Amino acid sequence: MKALVWHGKEDIRCDTVTDPEIQDPRDAIIKVTSCAICGSDLHLFHNFIPGMLPGDIMGHETMGEVVEVGSGVDGKLKKGDRIVVPFTIICGECDQCKRGNFSVCETTNRKRQLGDKVFGHTTAGLFGYTHLTGGYPGGQAEYLRVPFADATHIKVPDGIPDEQLLFLSDIFPTGWQAAVHCDIEPTDTVAIWGCGPVGQMTIRSAILLGANQVIAIDCIPERLSMAEAGGATTINFETESVLERLDHLTDGRGPEKCIDATGMESHVMASQPDTLLDRAKQMVMLESDRPHVLREMIYVCRPGGIISVAGVYSGFSDKIPMGAFMNKGLTMRTGQTHVNRWTDDLLRRIEQGEIDPSFVITHTVPLERGPEMYQVFRDKRDSCVKVVLKP
Amino acid sequence: MFHFGNIVRTKGDPKIVDSGTSLARPEDRLARALGWFSIGLGLAELFAPRRVTETLGMEGHETLVRAFGAREIISGIMSLSVDKNAGLWARVGGDGLDAAALISALTPDNPKKGNVALALLMIGGIAMLDYRAAQETKPKRPSPKARRRLYPDRSGFPKGLAAVKDRARQLTNGQARTGAPS
Ligand SMILES: NC(=O)c1ccc[n+]([C@@H]2O[C@H](COP(=O)([O-])OP(=O)(O)OC[C@H]3O[C@@H](n4cnc5c(N)ncnc54)[C@H](O)[C@@H]3O)[C@@H](O)[C@H]2O)c1
Ligand SMILES: [Zn+2]
Ligand SMILES: [Zn+2]
Numbered sequence: 001m002k003a004l005v006w007h008g009k010e011d012i013r014c015d016t017v018t019d020p021e022i023q024d025p026r027d028a029i030i031k032v033t034s035c036a037i038c039g040s041d042l043h044l045f046h047n048f049i050p051g052m053l054p055g056d057i058m059g060h061e062t063m064g065e066v067v068e069v070g071s072g073v074d075g076k077l078k079k080g081d082r083i084v085v086p087f088t089i090i091c092g093e094c095d096q097c098k099r100g101n102f103s104v105c106e107t108t109n110r111k112r113q114l115g116d117k118v119f120g121h122t123t124a125g126l127f128g129y130t131h132l133t134g135g136y137p138g139g140q141a142e143y144l145r146v147p148f149a150d151a152t153h154i155k156v157p158d159g160i161p162d163e164q165l166l167f168l169s170d171i172f173p174t175g176w177q178a179a180v181h182c183d184i185e186p187t188d189t190v191a192i193w194g195c196g197p198v199g200q201m202t203i204r205s206a207i208l209l210g211a212n213q214v215i216a217i218d219c220i221p222e223r224l225s226m227a228e229a230g231g232a233t234t235i236n237f238e239t240e241s242v243l244e245r246l247d248h249l250t251d252g253r254g255p256e257k258c259i260d261a262t263g264m265e266s267h268v269m270a271s272q273p274d275t276l277l278d279r280a281k282q283m284v285m286l287e288s289d290r291p292h293v294l295r296e297m298i299y300v301c302r303p304g305g306i307i308s309v310a311g312v313y314s315g316f317s318d319k320i321p322m323g324a325f326m327n328k329g330l331t332m333r334t335g336q337t338h339v340n341r342w343t344d345d346l347l348r349r350i351e352q353g354e355i356d357p358s359f360v361i362t363h364t365v366p367l368e369r370g371p372e373m374y375q376v377f378r379d380k381r382d383s384c385v386k387v388v389l390k391p
Numbered sequence: 392m393f394h395f396g397n398i399v400r401t402k403g404d405p406k407i408v409d410s411g412t413s414l415a416r417p418e419d420r421l422a423r424a425l426g427w428f429s430i431g432l433g434l435a436e437l438f439a440p441r442r443v444t445e446t447l448g449m450e451g452h453e454t455l456v457r458a459f460g461a462r463e464i465i466s467g468i469m470s471l472s473v474d475k476n477a478g479l480w481a482r483v484g485g486d487g488l489d490a491a492a493l494i495s496a497l498t499p500d501n502p503k504k505g506n507v508a509l510a511l512l513m514i515g516g517i518a519m520l521d522y523r524a525a526q527e528t529k530p531k532r533p534s535p536k537a538r539r540r541l542y543p544d545r546s547g548f549p550k551g552l553a554a555v556k557d558r559a560r561q562l563t564n565g566q567a568r569t570g571a572p573s
Binding site for chain 1: 394395396397399400401403404405406407408409410411412413414415419465468469472473474530531532533535539540541542543544545546547548549550552555556559560562563564
């Protein structure tokens, strides 16, 4: 089959690889009908997340049709079922899964020794991601083996196009979780850093959850225009002062809730000197992340407020203003998304026409063109916001 | 064909049969080569500055050579990173400094002035490569003035933004009235 394969930094190729096979009774194989490129994939493209190996198949936003099931799938899935695959692989049985903490499932990381060593405790296995989370082959491919398939799936009905359902795999529940983590109250101002696909979903979620005011921050005009369409007041951090605008929009109080939808690769620019220093340290491996957004959020957040981090961080961040964080009494909530915790509700919202996540798609191309689309998405060329690939 | 990735595959996972074309352009390969060259030269200058100064008749300038070595290593690391363009421009600047230092050593009384002239020639050649690589790896990000498609009609709410806001307000007011936690 064809698959997008990681060969090294900035080197992803569309290779011919052997087809996946059932390895365990709980496996299923799907024929992929749609998959997408995520901001997390860009961190891997840049080799900023340790633990990738040449030959790894990329992709964790995937849906398709079940073509084969193992003997242990127990009637929970059958040939012909249409499913969206959550990016977190879950067993459904361990203590964390029972609590709904799916992204920290204790069973599915097949390289758990690595996870235990690096993070202190293993987290769930993830598709198309580092070997710290199992190194499972990803879904930017024609076929995908879904391990623990009896639990790791979201069944979706026929009659709704792929484009509306695909993002149940990751970015829609990710934006939703980021907003839910804020315990939004009707008087709240929610400020969101980053208007990429995750930021866009976060904006819609905060609106649906009844925030009084949503403010979105980025520097890409087309992304800001999309944020505004979704109900956000926008700030362009390249041409305006984030601090001044936030102060003005909240009468000097600061936003009650701040969400990081940017992650470890914050924009580097001279007017934000800390980002230059971070980039320099990152190059010589003195720091793994560029946490400018974390610093800014802690500084502007209203005392007693909540900071919700959806953006991915991989290792060590320097100069986090713990003094401000502690003295202002802030709360931080984070995590890879517990996808299946939210998807029943979100699927219902899509079915009822409350939201249509396909608004974010700007490019749909054949899988073979995947490698070049990594560059287009990364460079924000051609007004790109979200890329969907069709095998 | 041999694929390194296949050796490290977990048993049962798909293996590469045939590899597609790489995104790397010739200029990216040139940048890589220059990056490694820079690091190699930098290490030599940092750890064996005497060898360098003796060859060039510049005895006594070891500290300068060491500093240049550190500079080479830094620009080398940058040239190998995703910000290779910045690294390559740093190399172009560095070539200028190298040339200036060599020219200052090109005095009639330097017994090694032949070596110095040769080194200058080499620097010239490498500077040309550095400059070419820097020109060709310019980031392709759209300029602030580029024509853009904007998306003012992509709310994502089939019933419209106003309807969604109304509904959310009703729901949250309802919560406030019944005293349910928000
Ligand atoms: N927690 C999860 O489970 C989860 C799931 C999916 C994605 N993610 C992460 O979410 C992040 C965003 O993903 P995406 O797909 O939207 O990626 P993206 O790269 O398209 O979006 C990031 C956006 O942040 C903007 N940005 C950069 N620096 C900024 C700054 N200083 N202030 C404000 N905005 C800034 C960029 O211009 C860009 O538009 C990534 O880190 C990704 O890994 C997390
Ligand atoms: Zn993702
Ligand atoms: Zn589990």
